[in-house]
Amino acid sequence: MGGARFLQGLLHGIAAGTLPGVAPDAHVTVVANNADDWWIHGLKVCPDLDTVMYTLGDGIDLERGWGRRAETWSAKEELAAYGVEPTWFGLGDRDIATHLVRTQMLDAGYPLSQVTAALCQRWLAPRYGDTLTLLPMTDDRVETHVAVAAPESVSGKRVVHFQEYWVRLRAEVPAEQVVFVGLDQATPAPGVIDAITGADLVVLPPSNPVVSVGTILGVPGLRDAVRATEAKVVGLSPIVGDTHVRGMAEQMLTSIGVEVSAAGVGLNYGARSAGGVLDGWLVDERDAGQVGRLEAAGIRAAAVPLMMTDHDATAAMAAAAIDLVR
Numbered sequence: 664m665g666g667a668r669f670l671q672g673l674l675h676g677i678a679a680g681t682l683p684g685v686a687p688d689a690h691v692t693v694v695a696n697n698a699d700d701w702w703i704h705g706l707k708v709c710p711d712l713d714t715v716m717y718t719l720g721d722g723i724d725l726e727r728g729w730g731r732r733a734e735t736w737s738a739k740e741e742l743a744a745y746g747v748e749p750t751w752f753g754l755g756d757r758d759i760a761t762h763l764v765r766t767q768m769l770d771a772g773y774p775l776s777q778v779t780a781a782l783c784q785r786w787l788a789p790r791y792g793d794t795l796t797l798l799p800m801t802d803d804r805v806e807t808h809v810a811v812a813a814p815e816s817v818s819g820k821r822v823v824h825f826q827e828y829w830v831r832l833r834a835e836v837p838a839e840q841v842v843f844v845g846l847d848q849a850t851p852a853p854g855v856i857d858a859i860t861g862a863d864l865v866v867l868p869p870s871n872p873v874v875s876v877g878t879i880l881g882v883p884g885l886r887d888a889v890r891a892t893e894a895k896v897v898g899l900s901p902i903v904g905d906t907h908v909r910g911m912a913e914q915m916l917t918s919i920g921v922e923v924s925a926a927g928v929g930l931n932y933g934a935r936s937a938g939g940v941l942d943g944w945l946v947d948e949r950d951a952g953q954v955g956r957l958e959a960a961g962i963r964a965a966a967v968p969l970m971m972t973d974h975d976a977t978a979a980m981a982a983a984a985i986d987l988v989r
Protein backbone atom coordinates (compact mmCIF):
# COMPACT_ATOMS: atom_id res chain seq x y z
CA MET A 664 0.00 0.00 0.00
CA GLY A 665 2.93 2.34 0.74
CA GLY A 666 4.39 1.45 -2.63
CA ALA A 667 1.11 2.03 -4.45
CA ARG A 668 0.52 5.36 -2.82
CA PHE A 669 4.08 6.44 -3.54
CA LEU A 670 3.66 5.47 -7.20
CA GLN A 671 0.53 7.57 -7.42
CA GLY A 672 2.49 10.62 -6.28
CA LEU A 673 5.44 9.77 -8.52
CA LEU A 674 3.20 9.50 -11.60
CA HIS A 675 1.43 12.70 -10.57
CA GLY A 676 4.82 14.44 -10.40
CA ILE A 677 5.85 13.09 -13.79
CA ALA A 678 2.62 14.29 -15.42
CA ALA A 679 2.89 17.69 -13.74
CA GLY A 680 6.55 18.02 -14.76
CA THR A 681 7.67 18.69 -11.18
CA LEU A 682 10.30 15.94 -10.93
CA PRO A 683 13.82 17.24 -11.66
CA GLY A 684 15.19 15.91 -14.95
CA VAL A 685 12.17 13.66 -15.58
CA ALA A 686 10.32 14.08 -18.88
CA PRO A 687 6.49 13.99 -18.89
CA ASP A 688 6.63 10.87 -21.11
CA ALA A 689 9.08 9.04 -18.85
CA HIS A 690 8.53 5.30 -18.67
CA VAL A 691 7.91 3.73 -15.27
CA THR A 692 8.29 0.00 -14.67
CA VAL A 693 6.90 -1.25 -11.38
CA VAL A 694 8.38 -4.49 -10.05
CA ALA A 695 5.92 -5.73 -7.46
CA ASN A 696 6.13 -8.31 -4.72
CA ASN A 697 4.03 -11.36 -5.47
CA ALA A 698 4.90 -13.44 -2.44
CA ASP A 699 1.89 -12.19 -0.45
CA ASP A 700 -0.12 -14.20 -2.97
CA TRP A 701 -2.17 -17.20 -2.09
CA TRP A 702 -4.80 -19.58 -3.34
CA ILE A 703 -8.17 -19.27 -1.67
CA HIS A 704 -11.54 -20.78 -2.66
CA GLY A 705 -9.75 -22.08 -5.76
CA LEU A 706 -8.67 -18.60 -6.83
CA LYS A 707 -5.22 -17.09 -7.16
CA VAL A 708 -5.14 -13.79 -5.29
CA CYS A 709 -2.24 -11.35 -5.80
CA PRO A 710 -2.83 -8.55 -3.28
CA ASP A 711 0.20 -6.38 -4.05
CA LEU A 712 -0.21 -6.53 -7.82
CA ASP A 713 -3.89 -5.72 -7.42
CA THR A 714 -3.30 -2.93 -4.92
CA VAL A 715 -0.93 -1.24 -7.39
CA MET A 716 -3.25 -1.91 -10.33
CA TYR A 717 -6.43 -0.71 -8.62
CA THR A 718 -4.71 2.29 -7.01
CA LEU A 719 -3.14 3.57 -10.22
CA GLY A 720 -6.25 2.65 -12.23
CA ASP A 721 -8.46 4.58 -9.80
CA GLY A 722 -10.47 1.52 -8.81
CA ILE A 723 -9.12 1.09 -5.27
CA ASP A 724 -11.21 1.45 -2.13
CA LEU A 725 -9.39 4.44 -0.65
CA GLU A 726 -10.47 3.82 2.93
CA ARG A 727 -9.39 0.15 3.10
CA GLY A 728 -6.40 0.64 0.82
CA TRP A 729 -7.07 -2.73 -0.82
CA GLY A 730 -9.80 -4.21 -3.00
CA ARG A 731 -12.37 -2.44 -5.13
CA ARG A 732 -14.30 0.73 -4.49
CA ALA A 733 -18.10 0.37 -4.12
CA GLU A 734 -17.57 -3.28 -3.27
CA THR A 735 -20.32 -5.69 -2.23
CA TRP A 736 -19.79 -8.92 -0.29
CA SER A 737 -22.53 -11.36 -1.34
CA ALA A 738 -20.13 -14.14 -2.34
CA LYS A 739 -18.31 -13.82 0.98
CA GLU A 740 -21.61 -14.06 2.89
CA GLU A 741 -22.71 -17.06 0.84
CA LEU A 742 -19.39 -18.85 1.48
CA ALA A 743 -19.74 -18.17 5.20
CA ALA A 744 -23.30 -19.55 5.10
CA TYR A 745 -21.85 -22.79 3.72
CA GLY A 746 -19.40 -22.80 6.63
CA VAL A 747 -16.46 -22.55 4.23
CA GLU A 748 -13.17 -21.47 5.83
CA PRO A 749 -11.36 -19.18 6.05
CA THR A 750 -14.01 -16.61 6.88
CA TRP A 751 -11.44 -14.05 8.04
CA PHE A 752 -10.22 -13.30 4.50
CA GLY A 753 -12.76 -11.51 2.34
CA LEU A 754 -13.03 -11.52 -1.42
CA GLY A 755 -15.39 -8.81 -2.61
CA ASP A 756 -17.80 -9.48 -5.47
CA ARG A 757 -16.10 -7.05 -7.86
CA ASP A 758 -12.64 -8.18 -6.82
CA ILE A 759 -13.57 -11.81 -7.48
CA ALA A 760 -13.90 -11.05 -11.19
CA THR A 761 -10.20 -10.14 -11.24
CA HIS A 762 -9.27 -13.40 -9.54
CA LEU A 763 -11.50 -15.40 -11.88
CA VAL A 764 -9.82 -13.91 -14.95
CA ARG A 765 -6.37 -14.42 -13.44
CA THR A 766 -6.99 -18.00 -12.33
CA GLN A 767 -8.51 -18.96 -15.67
CA MET A 768 -5.53 -17.56 -17.57
CA LEU A 769 -3.06 -19.27 -15.24
CA ASP A 770 -4.95 -22.55 -15.69
CA ALA A 771 -4.70 -22.06 -19.46
CA GLY A 772 -0.93 -21.86 -19.11
CA TYR A 773 -0.18 -18.15 -19.23
CA PRO A 774 2.58 -16.97 -16.87
CA LEU A 775 1.61 -14.48 -14.17
CA SER A 776 3.46 -11.65 -15.94
CA GLN A 777 1.27 -12.07 -19.04
CA VAL A 778 -1.85 -12.39 -16.93
CA THR A 779 -0.92 -9.17 -15.15
CA ALA A 780 -0.38 -7.43 -18.48
CA ALA A 781 -3.84 -8.55 -19.60
CA LEU A 782 -5.48 -7.26 -16.41
CA CYS A 783 -3.60 -3.97 -16.77
CA GLN A 784 -5.06 -3.47 -20.25
CA ARG A 785 -8.24 -2.56 -18.44
CA TRP A 786 -6.79 -0.60 -15.51
CA LEU A 787 -3.59 1.08 -16.66
CA ALA A 788 -3.47 1.27 -20.46
CA PRO A 789 -6.34 3.78 -20.83
CA ARG A 790 -4.64 6.24 -18.45
CA TYR A 791 -0.96 5.67 -19.01
CA GLY A 792 -0.68 4.06 -22.45
CA ASP A 793 2.66 2.29 -22.69
CA THR A 794 4.47 4.61 -20.26
CA LEU A 795 3.62 2.36 -17.30
CA THR A 796 4.40 -1.34 -16.95
CA LEU A 797 3.45 -3.46 -13.95
CA LEU A 798 5.50 -6.62 -13.52
CA PRO A 799 5.41 -9.33 -10.87
CA MET A 800 8.94 -9.91 -9.55
CA THR A 801 8.70 -13.53 -10.71
CA ASP A 802 6.39 -15.87 -12.59
CA ASP A 803 7.22 -18.59 -10.08
CA ARG A 804 5.19 -19.42 -7.01
CA VAL A 805 6.77 -17.84 -3.97
CA GLU A 806 4.96 -17.51 -0.64
CA THR A 807 5.91 -15.60 2.48
CA HIS A 808 5.23 -17.52 5.68
CA VAL A 809 5.70 -16.31 9.23
CA ALA A 810 6.70 -18.42 12.25
CA VAL A 811 4.85 -17.47 15.43
CA ALA A 812 5.08 -18.89 18.94
CA ALA A 813 2.79 -21.88 19.54
CA PRO A 814 3.38 -23.31 23.03
CA GLU A 815 1.01 -26.21 22.25
CA SER A 816 3.13 -27.57 19.39
CA VAL A 817 6.22 -29.80 19.81
CA SER A 818 8.53 -27.31 18.11
CA GLY A 819 7.04 -24.41 20.05
CA LYS A 820 6.40 -22.73 16.71
CA ARG A 821 3.68 -22.59 14.12
CA VAL A 822 4.15 -21.33 10.60
CA VAL A 823 1.30 -19.38 9.03
CA HIS A 824 0.89 -17.84 5.59
CA PHE A 825 1.65 -14.13 5.46
CA GLN A 826 -2.06 -13.38 4.94
CA GLU A 827 -2.96 -15.28 8.10
CA TYR A 828 -0.30 -13.37 10.05
CA TRP A 829 -1.44 -10.03 8.69
CA VAL A 830 -5.20 -10.39 8.44
CA ARG A 831 -6.20 -13.01 11.05
CA LEU A 832 -3.49 -12.36 13.64
CA ARG A 833 -3.30 -8.64 12.73
CA ALA A 834 0.49 -8.82 13.12
CA GLU A 835 -0.12 -8.56 16.86
CA VAL A 836 1.93 -11.58 17.87
CA PRO A 837 5.73 -11.45 17.51
CA ALA A 838 7.09 -12.80 14.23
CA GLU A 839 9.86 -15.22 15.18
CA GLN A 840 10.98 -15.87 11.65
CA VAL A 841 10.00 -14.96 8.11
CA VAL A 842 10.31 -17.72 5.53
CA PHE A 843 10.08 -17.09 1.80
CA VAL A 844 8.99 -20.44 0.42
CA GLY A 845 10.31 -20.97 -3.11
CA LEU A 846 12.25 -17.71 -3.31
CA ASP A 847 15.68 -19.31 -3.76
CA GLN A 848 14.44 -21.27 -6.78
CA ALA A 849 12.59 -18.36 -8.39
CA THR A 850 13.73 -16.53 -11.50
CA PRO A 851 12.93 -12.89 -12.28
CA ALA A 852 9.89 -12.42 -14.52
CA PRO A 853 10.59 -11.40 -18.14
CA GLY A 854 11.43 -7.70 -18.31
CA VAL A 855 12.45 -7.30 -14.67
CA ILE A 856 16.24 -7.45 -15.05
CA ASP A 857 16.16 -5.41 -18.28
CA ALA A 858 14.08 -2.72 -16.57
CA ILE A 859 16.66 -2.41 -13.78
CA THR A 860 19.69 -2.62 -16.05
CA GLY A 861 18.26 -0.17 -18.57
CA ALA A 862 16.81 2.30 -16.07
CA ASP A 863 17.86 5.93 -15.65
CA LEU A 864 16.86 5.73 -12.01
CA VAL A 865 15.87 2.95 -9.60
CA VAL A 866 13.61 3.89 -6.67
CA LEU A 867 12.88 1.80 -3.59
CA PRO A 868 9.55 3.15 -2.34
CA PRO A 869 8.64 3.50 1.35
CA SER A 870 7.41 -0.11 1.49
CA ASN A 871 8.07 -2.89 3.95
CA PRO A 872 11.83 -3.54 3.81
CA VAL A 873 11.46 -7.19 4.79
CA VAL A 874 8.31 -8.65 3.23
CA SER A 875 7.98 -6.29 0.23
CA VAL A 876 11.27 -4.79 -0.98
CA GLY A 877 13.31 -7.48 0.80
CA THR A 878 11.39 -10.24 -0.97
CA ILE A 879 11.82 -8.60 -4.36
CA LEU A 880 15.57 -8.15 -3.82
CA GLY A 881 15.69 -11.81 -2.76
CA VAL A 882 14.72 -13.10 -6.20
CA PRO A 883 18.00 -14.62 -7.43
CA GLY A 884 19.74 -12.18 -9.79
CA LEU A 885 17.65 -9.19 -8.83
CA ARG A 886 19.87 -7.72 -6.13
CA ASP A 887 22.87 -8.17 -8.43
CA ALA A 888 21.04 -6.24 -11.17
CA VAL A 889 20.33 -3.39 -8.74
CA ARG A 890 23.98 -3.42 -7.66
CA ALA A 891 25.21 -3.46 -11.26
CA THR A 892 22.92 -0.96 -12.98
CA GLU A 893 24.45 2.31 -14.13
CA ALA A 894 21.39 4.10 -12.78
CA LYS A 895 21.44 5.66 -9.35
CA VAL A 896 19.46 3.81 -6.70
CA VAL A 897 17.53 5.85 -4.16
CA GLY A 898 15.14 4.77 -1.44
CA LEU A 899 12.64 6.39 0.93
CA SER A 900 12.28 5.31 4.52
CA PRO A 901 9.04 3.55 5.55
CA ILE A 902 10.05 4.17 9.17
CA VAL A 903 9.38 7.61 10.62
CA GLY A 904 10.42 8.22 14.21
CA ASP A 905 10.43 4.85 15.92
CA THR A 906 7.79 3.01 13.92
CA HIS A 907 6.27 2.44 10.47
CA VAL A 908 3.86 4.96 9.00
CA ARG A 909 1.45 2.07 8.29
CA GLY A 910 1.66 -1.67 7.99
CA MET A 911 3.94 -3.90 10.02
CA ALA A 912 7.53 -3.01 9.19
CA GLU A 913 8.31 -2.78 12.90
CA GLN A 914 7.31 -6.40 13.58
CA MET A 915 9.17 -7.66 10.50
CA LEU A 916 12.37 -5.72 11.23
CA THR A 917 12.37 -6.96 14.79
CA SER A 918 12.06 -10.55 13.54
CA ILE A 919 15.27 -10.20 11.50
CA GLY A 920 17.10 -8.21 14.16
CA VAL A 921 17.27 -4.89 12.34
CA GLU A 922 17.07 -1.63 14.27
CA VAL A 923 13.61 -0.06 13.83
CA SER A 924 14.66 3.38 12.60
CA ALA A 925 15.09 5.18 9.30
CA ALA A 926 18.87 4.77 9.55
CA GLY A 927 18.53 1.13 10.62
CA VAL A 928 16.60 0.30 7.45
CA GLY A 929 18.92 2.34 5.20
CA LEU A 930 22.03 0.75 6.69
CA ASN A 931 20.46 -2.69 6.33
CA TYR A 932 19.98 -2.08 2.59
CA GLY A 933 23.57 -0.85 2.65
CA ALA A 934 25.65 1.46 0.47
CA ARG A 935 26.27 0.26 -3.07
CA SER A 936 29.88 1.21 -2.55
CA ALA A 937 30.00 -1.34 0.29
CA GLY A 938 28.10 -4.29 -1.16
CA GLY A 939 24.60 -2.91 -0.61
CA VAL A 940 21.96 -1.47 -2.95
CA LEU A 941 21.66 2.23 -2.07
CA ASP A 942 23.24 5.39 -3.42
CA GLY A 943 20.79 7.59 -1.56
CA TRP A 944 18.31 7.26 1.31
CA LEU A 945 15.65 9.81 2.17
CA VAL A 946 14.47 10.04 5.78
CA ASP A 947 11.73 12.08 7.42
CA GLU A 948 12.55 15.51 8.80
CA ARG A 949 11.99 14.13 12.31
CA ASP A 950 14.88 11.76 11.70
CA ALA A 951 17.30 14.44 10.50
CA GLY A 952 19.64 13.46 13.35
CA GLN A 953 20.28 10.11 11.60
CA VAL A 954 21.63 11.58 8.35
CA GLY A 955 25.20 11.62 9.64
CA ARG A 956 25.22 7.87 10.35
CA LEU A 957 24.04 7.14 6.83
CA GLU A 958 26.53 9.50 5.20
CA ALA A 959 29.33 7.95 7.25
CA ALA A 960 28.36 4.56 5.78
CA GLY A 961 28.61 5.92 2.23
CA ILE A 962 24.89 6.53 1.65
CA ARG A 963 23.90 10.02 0.57
CA ALA A 964 21.07 11.08 2.87
CA ALA A 965 18.67 13.96 3.40
CA ALA A 966 15.71 14.67 5.67
CA VAL A 967 12.41 15.98 4.24
CA PRO A 968 8.73 15.53 5.17
CA LEU A 969 7.84 11.92 4.29
CA MET A 970 4.09 11.89 4.93
CA MET A 971 2.10 10.92 1.84
CA THR A 972 -0.83 13.14 2.76
CA ASP A 973 -1.80 13.95 -0.85
CA HIS A 974 -0.45 13.58 -4.40
CA ASP A 975 1.48 16.87 -4.25
CA ALA A 976 3.17 15.97 -0.95
CA THR A 977 4.09 12.55 -2.33
CA ALA A 978 5.36 14.01 -5.62
CA ALA A 979 7.53 16.37 -3.54
CA MET A 980 9.00 13.31 -1.79
CA ALA A 981 9.80 11.74 -5.16
CA ALA A 982 11.38 15.00 -6.32
CA ALA A 983 13.55 15.16 -3.20
CA ALA A 984 14.62 11.54 -3.69
CA ILE A 985 15.64 12.23 -7.29
CA ASP A 986 17.43 15.43 -6.27
CA LEU A 987 19.42 13.52 -3.69
CA VAL A 988 21.15 11.29 -6.24
CA ARG A 989 21.26 13.56 -9.30
Ligand code: FO1
Pocket residue numbers: 664699708709710711713714729730751752753754755758826829830
Ligand atom coordinates in the same frame (compact mmCIF):
# COMPACT_ATOMS: atom_id res chain seq x y z
N1 FO1 B 1 -6.88 -7.38 4.15
C1 FO1 B 1 -7.61 -7.54 5.28
O1 FO1 B 1 -7.27 -6.94 6.30
N2 FO1 B 1 -8.70 -8.37 5.29
C2 FO1 B 1 -9.12 -9.03 4.19
O2 FO1 B 1 -10.12 -9.76 4.24
C3 FO1 B 1 -8.39 -8.84 2.98
C4 FO1 B 1 -8.77 -9.43 1.78
C5 FO1 B 1 -8.07 -9.13 0.59
C6 FO1 B 1 -8.49 -9.63 -0.64
C7 FO1 B 1 -7.81 -9.31 -1.80
C8 FO1 B 1 -6.69 -8.46 -1.74
O3 FO1 B 1 -6.05 -8.13 -2.88
C9 FO1 B 1 -6.26 -7.97 -0.53
C10 FO1 B 1 -6.93 -8.29 0.65
N3 FO1 B 1 -6.51 -7.77 1.87
C11 FO1 B 1 -7.24 -7.98 3.01
C12 FO1 B 1 -5.30 -6.95 1.96
C13 FO1 B 1 -4.01 -7.78 1.96
O4 FO1 B 1 -3.89 -8.54 3.11
C14 FO1 B 1 -2.86 -6.78 1.84
O5 FO1 B 1 -3.04 -6.05 0.66
C15 FO1 B 1 -1.47 -7.22 1.65
O6 FO1 B 1 -1.26 -8.54 1.37
C16 FO1 B 1 -0.49 -6.61 2.62
O7 FO1 B 1 0.70 -6.36 1.95
Ligand code: CA
Pocket residue numbers: 664696699711874875
Ligand atom coordinates in the same frame (compact mmCIF):
# COMPACT_ATOMS: atom_id res chain seq x y z
CA1 CA C 1 2.51 -6.66 0.57
